[in-house]
Amino acid sequence: MAYLENAKHSDPVRPGEQWFFYWKTSAALWESRILQFPKEEVIFIPLNWGFHGDNPGSWDFGSTLPERDLLRLTGLLTHHGRKFCWILPLTAAPHLPNGGAPAFAARTLAVARSGVHYAVLDNEMNLNKMYSFFEPKIFQAFTEFLKGFGTFLGINKIKSPVWGAQFYYFEEGELNSFFEDSSFAFEQGFSRYLKKNHPDGTELTNPFLENELKENFSKEVSDLFVTTAEAALGPFWMGVRKIVSLGSGPRETILRSISSGKSQLEYTRDIFYHFVNSNWISSALLSTDEKKECLSWILGEHFGPREIEEKYNYQSYNSGLVEEFKPFGVIEIFNHKKQTECLKSGLISYLDESFRWLYHVQEKLPFTPEWIDSHHQKVKIFVGASLDRTTFAQMLKLFLMGQTVLLDKTGLGEGLDKKLQIFLIENNLKIQSVNYMTPTQLCELGEGKLIIFEGEKLHENPAKEKFWGHIFKFLNLVQPEIKMDHDVFTMWRIRGTSSHELSYLDVRRVNIYNPTSYKKTVTIKTNKNFAFMKMVDPTRANAKSNSHGVDVELLPHGKIALDFGHYEER
């Protein structure tokens, strides 16, 4: 059973997240491999664009090699009634040989920040080397491919959506794009960029200025790949997704090559980091051995078909609660500047202690009707430095809609600060002010709450977490209290009640995972608002209820899920 479960999550042709690597198997086997996907799942087909080109200007979609016959592939998918879409790499892609670049254009190997060439071990332990996307020949080839592929889709009337994908790796706590490069090709391109933008010459004596110019150049070229793809595939274009490829960084390549490998614990830590930071992941590079037990459970239970299809807008969770479990979180933070302010104000460390993995950090506010509805109950936290006029206006709208909004004024532009004062006066809002560690204002309008504070004043305060304790006590976010080791991981889900559970407001399920080789214990206090209902699917784990809640014992690589009924405090 465990073998089958692992096999489901790792297969060179179906490496995870519903991806189908058509070039990794004989075209004669496509049909049988397609039929291995559950019928209701959308099949994602990453385009190995370099695989379709032998010479510049000549692109083959099936006339010479059957494995390039995308018309036959789409015919099979359509014949079997499968929904599918393409994933087009907009950066070097770690799962593709040469990073996706065709052999005739692969000239200069890309160089990572640490100075080493990008080289990634795939799920069969072959080494994929990445070529610089700053090499003009690659852009030229990419443009030609897009033209050929767009024509192919148009002529054959294949109405399948195309998603652009930018690939990232995670190293030393930071996300790094595979587009980032410091190779000779990049330097040459940068030199041309400088000549074009500073025809009178510029002296790069200041390294900060040089870095800034290099970042601007890199962004311009990256945007060029996106806009070119969008223009060429207009009718089919769905947008761009950032994908963090697990196990793909230069450091991870070394770690994966040594006998100890990258541990389940390290992968789990990374996955939970990405979960909190709203990064979408791909496990396509991980081998069966790497994707065993905890990792396979976490990927299957929390990054499965439902989450994948939500991420690609195929379906969204109901705004209300139904009888099906859906991901549960209580706080959304909007801060595009790498959480710096949230870290300094003590918010993140407080949340890691009290609402671990129940918060999400996002770069952008997805201000869509569906998102507003489905995230209505969550507390939204904004940092002034990250706000532009649009997001600022949307933030105030959320408050007017009856949502709870916290605004850390740190870095808020003068213009927006004035707008805020005008908003408060124009709406005749009654302001309650307190000065506990930092000046804090509370405004209420119907169900809406707007709390404004100066997070900067908390930076040096050693007791800053107490501030957050008071804020969240005031907001009354009820949640079972969990005491556990930092190497134990939990993921919460929520559902509505069924007809025989009417005494509850909702039912919450916590999945607990122990990816370590040690025995771990977890204590859950139900407090006044929760009742333990049942344990689900224990594997090398056990739970005992007591008057305060539940005590859980997890053996190495164990897991368990527990259901709690949530009722109103009497």
Place this chain on the structure above:
Amino acid sequence: MSLQLIYHFQTSQNQDTEFRPASYGVVYFFSESGFIDRNLLKEMSKTVPEADHERLTFLSLDDLKIFALRVCQEIGELEVRLISVQDYNIGLDGAKDIKSFKALFEKYGELVQNDSAKKKGLFSKLFS
């Protein structure tokens, strides 16, 4: 079992009126059990007083070797291979899979042996 150290050579730099001399910096330092703890590396770098212990940079290749050997002794490994980023990249160019990737360290790395560990045979280990 051996340790592997990938280093890079950095030319001298003037940053914010601060002059940084040319140096050899540690990029990756690992054994078959994983990466070596950075705090341990910082501590061991103190064997070379002229080194920048925070950034783990050394003024000469000889200093880097002294440091690498000290780490080797501390961990009790028999040898350490030092490989420059340039040689690592050359090796990567020719590597195709995990086997050839692992072989590049042997092919291009400069071996420094920890003689003290070699001398310590099973007999002496039993009585130490």
